[in-house]
Amino acid sequence: NAGVTQTPKFQVLKTGQSMTLQCAQDMNHNSMYWYRQDPGMGLRLIYYSASEGTTDKGEVPNGYNVSRLNKREFSLRLESAAPSQTSVYFCASTRGTSGGRGQYFGPGTRLTVT
């Protein structure tokens, strides 16, 4: 099992450009999450999908959109990137909704917006 995979690993964008971060899991998990990690801010939830076909906003959803393509895949889209979106983005998944058995994380995408 590969667990949770993310692409790309690194990306540099110019202000105003768009891009999609891809995430996939092969553990048959129901719930998937997107976080951003910034120094001193910890992990902040952007969006999550409790099950296939549903998505909900997290703590910091502005400037992002998500798509739960199927049970395995959950993508994060930046329509018009801003320097404030420079961050490390982590995807995670878990069997249940609340993460009671613990979340499994991807390796992260390091995004720089200039």
Place this chain on the structure above:
Amino acid sequence: AQRVTQPEKLLSVFKGAPVELKCNYSYSGSPELFWYVQYSRQRLQLLLRHISRESIKGFTADLNKGETSFHLKKPFAQEEDSAMYYCALSSGNTPLVFGKGTRLSVIA
């Protein structure tokens, strides 16, 4: 609303010294608490779950409902313990809530 507080951004200890990473939470129900660890430039990994009452890599954590705390402890720190540690809370059917993290630095 659920909240997780890790009061220390950085904790430096000498190798062989005891370690205690503090975590306090606010939640009116019965929470599930977790510790995650992130080694340099790696993904977050689950370290401990309070319901498992286990010891991983020498670390233990006890849920104290009276003090609403879930501190992470290790009697003798090792250099390889240097990492970022996150405390997290699970409640009902909502996503995990994470603290801001504590960076542990073990000095040789």
